[in-house]
Amino acid sequence: xxxxxxxxxxxxxxxxxxxxxxxxxxxxxxxxxxxxxxxxxxxxxxxxxxxxxxxxxxxxxxxxxxxxxxxxxxxxxxxxxxxxxxxxxxxxxxxxxxxxxxxxxxxxxxxxxxxxxxxxxxxxxxxxxxxxxxxxxxxxxxxxxxxxxxx
Ligand code: HEM
Numbered sequence: 001x002x003x004x005x006x007x008x009x010x011x012x013x014x015x016x017x018x019x020x021x022x023x024x025x026x027x028x029x030x031x032x033x034x035x036x037x038x039x040x041x042x043x044x045x046x047x048x049x050x051x052x053x054x055x056x057x058x059x060x061x062x063x064x065x066x067x068x069x070x071x072x073x074x075x076x077x078x079x080x081x082x083x084x085x086x087x088x089x090x091x092x093x094x095x096x097x098x099x100x101x102x103x104x105x106x107x108x109x110x111x112x113x114x115x116x117x118x119x120x121x122x123x124x125x126x127x128x129x130x131x132x133x134x135x136x137x138x139x140x141x142x143x144x145x146x147x148x149x150x151x
Contacts, residue, residue, distance in 0.1 A: 053101045
């Protein structure tokens with residue numbers, strides 16, 4: 001019982017940090033930085049992004065680990081439609097996060113620093129991937145909440 005409770009607690013704290021962090025960046029940091037000199041803004045967004053990348057992957061790792069503990073402890077069937085939908089979306093989130101953090105994002109930063117033309121396009125693609133991920137995260141939270149309440 002204690003292991004299960006600890007696992008749900010870690011699951012929820014990881015959700016708060018991962019999703020709350022993304023919401024904070026989008027809803028607070030980015031709008032605040034709009035009034036700041038563009039080079040300083042690029043530096044701050046880059047530094048916050050790199051820092052959040054580490055935090056985000058630790059959270060995603062913890063979510064998969066504690067999620068598996070919760071599944072086993074509660075004896076959920078992987079065939080349950082809610083859990084299956086949740087797992088598919090988590091898979092999509094992992095792929096999108098990888099693309100955002102290790103492929104498109106770093107290329108965009110590099111191109112912007114070099115003043116290359118594709119920089120702005122890559123930045124927009126990277127930002128779109130981040131937003132889609134955030135929306136998927138909100139949907140996954142809804143599925144998790146429904147799952148616990150037996151829908
Ligand atoms: C982005 C990743 C994830 C997010 C945002 C997320 C979010 C949540 C939320 C908000 C809850 C509801 C807790 C409550 O209302 O008490 C929950 C529960 C749950 N999650 Fe996740 N989750 C994620 C990944 C996973 C993964 C990968 C698994 C399985 C491997 C999983 C399995 C579960 C299970 C089984 C529960 C129910 C726990 C219980 O019945 O006590 N989750 N999740």
